[in-house]
Amino acid sequence: MSTALLVSFAMTVAMASTPILLASLGELVAEKAGVLNLGVEGMMLIGAVTGFAAAALTGSAYLGLLAAMLGGLLTSLIFAALTLGLSANQVATGLALTIFGVGASALIGAPFVGRTIERLGPLLPQALAGHPVLRVLFGYDLLVYLALGLTAVVAWWLRYTRPGLVLRAVGESDTSAHAIGYPVLAVRTGAVAFGGVLAGLAGAYFSLELTPMWADRLTAGRGWIALALVVFASWRPARLLAGAYLFGAVMTFELHAKAAGFALLPPEILAMLPYLATILVLTLISVRPGRVSTAAPACLGKAFSPA
Amino acid sequence: MTPSAPPRLELSGIAKAFPGVVANDNVSLTVAPGEIHALLGENGAGKSTLVKILYGVQAADEGEIRIDGRPVVIASPKAARALGIGMVFQHFSLFDALTVIENIALGLDEAVDRAELARRVDAILRAYSLPLDLDRAVHTLSVGERQRIEIVRCLLVKPRLLIMDEPTSVLTPQEAERLFAMLRQLAQEGCSILYISHKLAEIKALCSRATILRAGRVVATCDPRAESTRRMAELMIGTELREVARGGRAAPSGPVRLQVRRLSLPRGGPFSVPLREVSFEVRAGEVFGIAGVAGNGQSELLLALSGERLAPEAAMIRLDGRPVGRERAGMRRRAGLCAVPEERNGHAAVPDLSLSDNAILTARHRVPLTANGFLRFGASRSFARKVIERFGVKAVGPAAAARSLSGGNLQKYVVGREILQLPEVLVVSQPTWGVDAGAGAAIHRAILDLAESGSAIVVISQDLDELLALSDRLAVLNEGQLSRPIATADARADEIGLLMGGVHGEHARARGASRA
Structure with missing residues (x-):
């Protein structure tokens, strides 16, 4: 394989993985606080459409990113108001949120179908990314770096800071946290909002970078794989990173294989590969013989209302 | 303590009702500085509700709380801790998946550097001879070990009023003795202790006053050292107590x-x-x-x-x-x-x-x-x-x-x-x-x-x-x-x-x- 092909492969992997990593990182934080938000796909779609609309109207992809964050945030706050404020069932509300996101994004996006925008493009000046090898390191847009950086920050924040500890505690035992005096619902609202902002960014990555245009259901179910990744990564940011990039790699491989006319397996089977490989690998690394995994936050998905 | 010093804690007319049940009805009691005060009562007599009100977990419907003579509003456990009130719950407020030291850190109101916290905790563990491994996850600990976490959490804050909810139910006699020595020492240093227990013998040994609750009301206040355990038990349950006698049985010789x-x-x-x-x-x-x-x-x-x-x-x-x-x-x-x-x-x-x-x-x-x-x-x-x-x-x-x-x-x-x-x-x-x-x-x-x-x-x-x-x-x-x-x-x-x-x-x- 030529260097050019390898470079293009590597870069496609990073870009395909980024939205999944962003969305699942946001969901990981929400789930660590004990909230199961199945509306990731919906929040991503809202982010994708608000980002695209803002970019189309202002001509700036970066303003688009801001708008996407805001869109994701507002959508997640609907979820927070229902599940945390009114103690609605989280699973049902999350599913409804996704359906809402599909419909609302189609409505908002209708006037923008067929319009084009300037995509985000590489963050750093071209001079740095002239050589192919340098391009692998320095040739990406803002979000690729942001996703990687945030993963490290979130991992560190959860593990070593006091607010991170409080967030984990709230997800572990809401009653104990409440008894000690931590504001359980406020912490959870914050976690859900963070998940919303990241899901909005993840959605906007599709409409502002990967396919700079608007089409219904643009995110194509990636919100669901992001959700699954959180579970199979045992709620650990490092494994999340590995899982997201593995998924991106197998998916890119599948595209390349198709393009190269690989016909040994039917294309439908090839299309399954990223999902199968990711889940298989993450399951294998999280298996500890003879030990029950205690990775899942104990209060995940449970409604809490302070007495 | 001079007689003119205001009581460390004074509750007057505390009332709290839940749908269908009156948990506390016009409860009043006072605890002097450095006093170990027993709170006695059957399950459901309203002891837990009362201390939850005192610790800011629940709000009273009526009544007044005074600390050192000043009327206070205790809106949250944090507010209680700020007033110098510490509490060891009967139901531990612990997080199973987290480690001992993380659980202790969560019980503190301000962030403390982990090494510094470990040092302070270690000093307490040593002072009171409590064995506890700081890096183990709580779900692997026994009930007795879990309780130690709660005790350490309280002692870290240097409380002026310590509430203990049935602390000895899981301790050996030696450990209980050690706990009593620790409580007596704390009391001598001026910390008041509100002690909830069913074990009347230890209340006699430890406490200088007792308030007895039944069905949410105060039915008696007494000096447990001068009162018989039988009499206190009867005050608690409101009827005469039937003793469980084991003695006089021949050694079983069945199959x-x-x-x-x-x-x-x-x-x-x-x-x-x-x-x-x-x-x-x-x-x-x-x-x-x-x-x-x-x-x-x-x-x-x-x-x-x-x-x-x-x-x-x-x-x-x-x-x-x-x-x-x-x-x-x-x-x-x-x-x-x-x-x-x-x-x-x-x-x-x-x-x-x-x-x-x-x-x-x-x-x-x-x-x-x-x-x-x-x-x-x-x-x-x-x-x-x-x-x-x-x-x-x-x-x-x-x-x-x-x-x-x-x-x-x-x-x-x-x-x-x-x-x-x-x-x-x-x-x-x-x-x-x-x-x-x-x-x-x-x-x-x-x-x-x-x-x-x-x-x-x-x-x-x-x-x-x-x-x-x-x-x-x-x-x-x-x-x-x-x-x-x-x-x-x-x-x-x-x-x-x-x-x-x-x-x-x-x-x-x-x-x-x-x-x-």
Whole structure:
């Protein structure tokens, strides 16, 4: 394989993985606080459409990113108001949120179908990314770096800071946290909002970078794989990173294989590969013989209302 | 303390009602600086509600709280801690998946550097001789070890008023003595202590005043040192107390019903204790006590006897001569071996299921509560109602969710549920943990009645007084090994206490030190 092909492969992997990593990182934080938000796909779609609309109207992809964050945030706050404020069932509300996101994004996006925008493009000046090898390191847009950086920050924040500890505690035992005096619902609202902002960014990555245009259901179910990744990564940011990039790699491989006319397996089977490989690998690394995994936050998905 | 000094704590006219029940009604009490004040009452008398109000977990409907003479509003536990109030809950506020040090850090209001915190915690652990490994996850700890986390959390804040909710229910006599010495020292330093307990003897030894609650009201204030335990118990329950008398029974000479021979069990998890060649026999009509500090293999022994963990060989456990070591819990129950684990919520009972559904879970074969694969709801309800009535469980009825019961009431229910199945062999762990004197006596009475009817009974408990009152013979479980059984009549509490606490305590400290 030529260097050019390898470079293009590597870069496609990073870009395909980024939205999944962003969305699942946001969901990981929400789930660590004990909230199961199945509306990731919906929040991503809202982010994708608000980002695209803002970019189309202002001509700036970066303003688009801001708008996407805001869109994701507002959508997640609907979820927070229902599940945390009114103690609605989280699973049902999350599913409804996704359906809402599909419909609302189609409505908002209708006037923008067929319009084009300037995509985000590489963050750093071209001079740095002239050589192919340098391009692998320095040739990406803002979000690729942001996703990687945030993963490290979130991992560190959860593990070593006091607010991170409080967030984990709230997800572990809401009653104990409440008894000690931590504001359980406020912490959870914050976690859900963070998940919303990241899901909005993840959605906007599709409409502002990967396919700079608007089409219904643009995110194509990636919100669901992001959700699954959180579970199979045992709620650990490092494994999340590995899982997201593995998924991106197998998916890119599948595209390349198709393009190269690989016909040994039917294309439908090839299309399954990223999902199968990711889940298989993450399951294998999280298996500890003879030990029950205690990775899942104990209060995940449970409604809490302070007495 | 000068007489003119205002009381450290003054409650006047505290009232709190929940839908359907008045928890506190016009409760007033005062605690002087440096006083150890007992709060006495049965399960459901309103003690927990009162201290929750005091600690800011719940808000009172009426009444006033004064600290050092100043009226205060305690809106949250944080506000309580800011006022110098610390509390050790009966239900621990712990996080199972987090480590000991993380749990302690969460109990503090300000962020403390982890190394600095570890140093301060270590100093406290040393000062009060409490063995505790800071890096272990809480879900691997015994109840006794978990309590130490709560105590350390409080002591870190240097409280002026410390609330202890039944602190000694899981401690050995030596550990309890150590705790009392610590509390006395704290009191001498001027810290007031509000002490909730069912153990009247220790209240007599420790407290200089007592407020007795019944049905949410103050029924008496007395000096426990001058009052008889019997009189205080009667004030608490409002009727005369019937003593559980064990003495004067001939040594049981019936056939051996339960035989455990050289039972060894590898550790079940990274922090569980392996059982090493445990052997004992229990005859029909006999109560066999197993003493020991939590975390010495008690949970493992209970799991091995109940059938939740299988013995390596069938012959290691025999029920009426038949090897059952390889049979699972359901089959052993059917054969007549019933067990009550220590943890009532989540192990002995499913919190979200009703009491009658919880009855079906363990009593379906022996009562029976199923027929041809269908549940017999009517029979389940009436069986649950029977347990409720017979053991004085305070519950709305058989339809009440297990989680809606207070700890002591659920304990009465899960113990009663097994006893009323009339098992041939009953294994029960901590039968009266968190249960008040009246109900504790009822549970003891029921256990003895069951023994008298010809069942063999194993009681695993950390409460030595309980074991001395109940059992014919007892042995000490230490680091997974069972001592030679001794007849209770010959046993001296301090000797057994040393066997339980002393040796293991030293080991645990040595382990902790080598890790540090």
